[in-house]
Amino acid sequence: DSGVTQTPKHLITATGQRVTLRCSPRSGDLSVYWYQQSLDQGLQFLIHYYNGEERAKGNILERFSAQQFPDLHSELNLSSLELGDSALYFCASSEGQIQETQYFGPGTRLLVL
Amino acid sequence: GENVEQHPSTLSVQEGDSAVIKCTYSDSASNYFPWYKQELGKGPQLIIDIRSNVGEKKDQRIAVTLNKTAKHFSLHITETQPEDSAVYFCAASRGTYKYIFGTGTRLKVLA
Numbered sequence: 001d002s003g004v005t006q007t008p009k010h011l012i013t014a015t016g017q018r019v020t021l022r023c024s025p026r027s028g029d030l031s032v033y034w035y036q037q038s039l040d041q042g043l044q045f046l047i048h049y050y051n052g053e054e055r056a057k058g059n060i061l062e063r064f065s066a067q068q069f070p071d072l073h074s075e076l077n078l079s080s081l082e083l084g085d086s087a088l089y090f091c092a093s094s095e096g097q098i099q100e101t102q103y104f105g106p107g108t109r110l111l112v113l
Numbered sequence: 114g115e116n117v118e119q120h121p122s123t124l125s126v127q128e129g130d131s132a133v134i135k136c137t138y139s140d141s142a143s144n145y146f147p148w149y150k151q152e153l154g155k156g157p158q159l160i161i162d163i164r165s166n167v168g169e170k171k172d173q174r175i176a177v178t179l180n181k182t183a184k185h186f187s188l189h190i191t192e193t194q195p196e197d198s199a200v201y202f203c204a205a206s207r208g209t210y211k212y213i214f215g216t217g218t219r220l221k222v223l224a
Contacts, residue, residue, distance in 0.1 A: 004156075031210065045212065101147060106155055
């Protein structure tokens with residue numbers, strides 16, 4: 001158990017809908033990262049937050065957004081969902097923002113029908 | 114652009130044999146190389162990592178070697194067991210938030 005928690009574990013929704021995925025980092029970790037893992041693909045970095053502030057964006061679609069709250073938990077919002085958004089979404093956390101090992105949560109499996 | 118190539122994509126070994134997974138990175142400024150194990154239905158779990166000032170690191174049956182000149186690093190698992198069956202990902206980082214992941218190796222240990 002990495003200490004990173006994610007809810008929900010599974011999510012089934014329809015195209016055009018909006019969902020929110022939640023992540024709680026390990027105790028003491030200030031950084032949260034979001035990744036997308038599609039079938040037969042590796043882990044694609046989406047976005048990084050450090051202590052409430054956005055630090056970097058990767059291959060994140062404009063329909064997706066995230067935020068990190070004062071208690072350091074983070075939410076990833078996915079809107080106008082498309083079939084191709086079906087994937088595993090992982091959150092990871094680390095103590096700082098550079099040269100730090102990232103610890104992954106168990107993921108949220110999103111299925112868009 | 115930056116990328117990490119990982120080979121093989123699948124690997125089957127007999128229980129007790131060794132397994133080797135290789136990764137090659139393109140960014141010569143990379144200085145941190147973690148390896149993750151992902152079991153079915155779970156998130157990636159860090160199993161070992163190495164920094165660029167070290168050539169080799171061991172942890173029981175797992176070892177990682179780094180060749181900075183050739184820009185490649187390898188994961189070695191000795192005395193494989195059925196519970197080693199999983200997908201393994203390598204990653205490279207230049208010491209920032211950004212990890213570039215390999216495409217994964219599905220390891221099957223046959224009993």
